[in-house]
Amino acid sequence: MLPRKAILNAKPYQPGKPIEEVKRELGLKDVIKMASNENPLGPSPKAVTAIRKYLGNINRYPEGGCFYLRQAVAKKLKIKPEQLIFGNGSDELIELTLKAFVNEGDEVIVASPTFLMYEVASTAHGAKIKVVPMRYFKYDLKAIKDAIAKNTKIIFIANPDNPNGTYVTKYELENFLKDLSDETIVFLDEAYFDFAEEQDYPNGLNYLEKNNLIVTRTFSKAYGLAGLRVGYGVSSPEIIKYMEAVRDPFNVNSLAQIGAMGALKDKV
Numbered sequence: 001m002l003p004r005k006a007i008l009n010a011k012p013y014q015p016g017k018p019i020e021e022v023k024r025e026l027g028l029k030d031v032i033k034m035a036s037n038e039n040p041l042g043p044s045p046k047a048v049t050a051i052r053k054y055l056g057n058i059n060r061y062p063e064g065g066c067f068y069l070r071q072a073v074a075k076k077l078k079i080k081p082e083q084l085i086f087g088n089g090s091d092e093l094i095e096l097t098l099k100a101f102v103n104e105g106d107e108v109i110v111a112s113p114t115f116l117m118y119e120v121a122s123t124a125h126g127a128k129i130k131v132v133p134m135r136y137f138k139y140d141l142k143a144i145k146d147a148i149a150k151n152t153k154i155i156f157i158a159n160p161d162n163p164n165g166t167y168v169t170k171y172e173l174e175n176f177l178k179d180l181s182d183e184t185i186v187f188l189d190e191a192y193f194d195f196a197e198e199q200d201y202p203n204g205l206n207y208l209e210k211n212n213l214i215v216t217r218t219f220s221k222a223y224g225l226a227g228l229r230v231g232y233g234v235s236s237p238e239i240i241k242y243m244e245a246v247r248d249p250f251n252v253n254s255l256a257q258i259g260a261m262g263a264l265k266d267k268v
């Protein structure tokens with residue numbers, strides 16, 4: 001029995017081990033986990049309170065389209081609700097983008113080194129992967145632009161980047177987006193948006209109108225809700241519509257939705 005061809009090349013993502021397992025294995029008492037950039041301060045207390053209150057309702061399926069969370073995030077970001085899609089962690093949005101837009105053999109561009117999920121998911125999906133090395137730990141946007149081919153469907157950029165900790169500036173991003181092909185989507189991963197404080201750090205949402213851009217954010221890091229698995233993507237209603245077509249109906253569980261709504265009332 002053979003899997004799809006692409007799966008023969010797939011390497012599963014290696015997450016850091018759970019704290020309890022490391023303690024058991026090495027006989028340690030105090031272990032601090034930093035492998036997945038979890039928030040060491042714990043979860044948003046408003047999320048925890050909201051989830052406690054909701055626990056008696058988990059016999060029901062979740063709200064399929066994240067109705068209330070969608071309203072809340074749209075209001076906060078001053079965008080239309082139909083510009084949003086929610087995922088089981090923002091990781092799922094990588095999958096949904098690949099599913100919606102990449103035919104077997106189409107190309108994606110990833111930097112190296114960067115967040116591994118872009119390459120892991122693209123490989124399993126059957127995409128051809130073009131790797132462009134980082135330059136002095138920064139995205140080499142010129143080399144990435146030069147690497148774009150006719151069948152390049154997605155370019156993955158984490159801003160700020162993990163693990164490099166560098167960011168693409170407003171000026172660099174604007175230059176990069178100029179004259180990009182209509183066939184290419186820029187997947188701008190803003191998992192660490194809330195941690196970026198520099199004046200020249202660009203808010204990806206400002207560039208949605210004129211570009212094929214998917215901006216993703218997550219409740220996992222700043223809000224400390226990594227265990228719940230909830231994140232979202234923002235794009236044009238048209239791109240979102242295609243991604244919605246390949247989304248599982250109940251992909252974000254009810255406690256994650258309730259927790260995220262609680263967290264939104266918290267300051268980050």
Ligand SMILES: *Cc1c(COP(=O)(O)O)cnc(C)c1O
Pocket residue numbers: 036037088089090091092115158161162189191217218219220221226229230231
């Ligand atoms: C942590 C991280 C994510 C994943 O976030 P989830 O919403 O928990 O899936 C995405 N991108 C980068 C760069 C990250 O470091």
